[in-house]
Amino acid sequence: MGRELKHHEKKLLKKVNFQDWKSDQGHRDAKVMRMYHIQNRNDYEKYNKLCGSIRQLAYKMAQLPANDPLRIKHEDMLMEKLDNMGVFGIKDPKVSDLEKLSVAAFCRRRLPVVMARLRMAPTVPDASKFVEQGHVRVGPNLVTDPSMLITKNMEDYLTWVDGSKIKRRIQEYKGSVDDFEA
Structure with a gap:
């Protein structure tokens, strides 16, 4: 580290906190x-x-x-x-x-957070992965950016992509699998 601090230097630095800066909020x-x-x-x-x-x-x-x-x-x-x-x-x-x-x-209006709130995903990181992997669409548009802000009106159009394995698994669980899509 260098030389040992002198007495007056130690006194000056006594009130300085190097771990927590004011700009860190x-x-x-x-x-x-x-x-x-x-x-x-x-x-x-x-x-x-x-x-x-x-x-x-x-x-x-x-x-x-x-x-x-x-x-x-x-x-x-x-x-x-x-x-x-x-x-x-x-x-x-x-x-x-x-x-x-x-x-x-x-x-709170980010896509993964809204998905977690709507119980489309168990956690926000999982929802973020689903979005990045291309499993989610808003209306007709496929979304791969997790930083997308979702308005109240867009929440109603938030669904899984048609070819998504996750959507298929959910339909199997609910017992509403469409044989035509298989």
């Missing part, structure tokens, strides 16, 4: 990435920037007068868009809820 990012099985750190950073820009936009709109038609119009548009995405998770979101918006709210 207390390792919250690692916790969220592990919980929602985010493999790419860039995805987390994108969600973080998106949350920050939404909070900043809400703050700027709050600076406008309360009866300003521009403020009312844009608040309604933003709230409707975020509610349609399902980011809030509550029935009647308010503008004050924008301040509490977090990265985890966007992570």
Whole structure:
């Protein structure tokens, strides 16, 4: 490591914590990435920037007068868009809820997390594997990107690909195998 520190150097470094930096956010990012099985750190950073820009936009709109038609119009548009995405998770979101918006709210709308919530997969990592292997489609489109955000409306169209072995196994279990497909 080098030479032993002198007395005054030890005194100066006594209050410095080299394991936990302020910029690490207390390792919250690692916790969220592990919980929602985010493999790419860039995805987390994108969600973080998106949350920050939404909070900043809400703050700027709050600076406008309360009866300003521009403020009312844009608040309604933003709230409707975020509610349609399902980011809030509550029935009647308010503008004050924008301040509490977090990265985890966007992570809960990721395809593997939605699949685990709908019981299509036992865990989020398993759901992520199914997506990467090409077993899942949203509507008519095959999806292989686990970072895809699923809106409330898209949840209804989330199914297995027709030729998927997993779909076949589920049909065998339920007793609804179509002999024509075999």
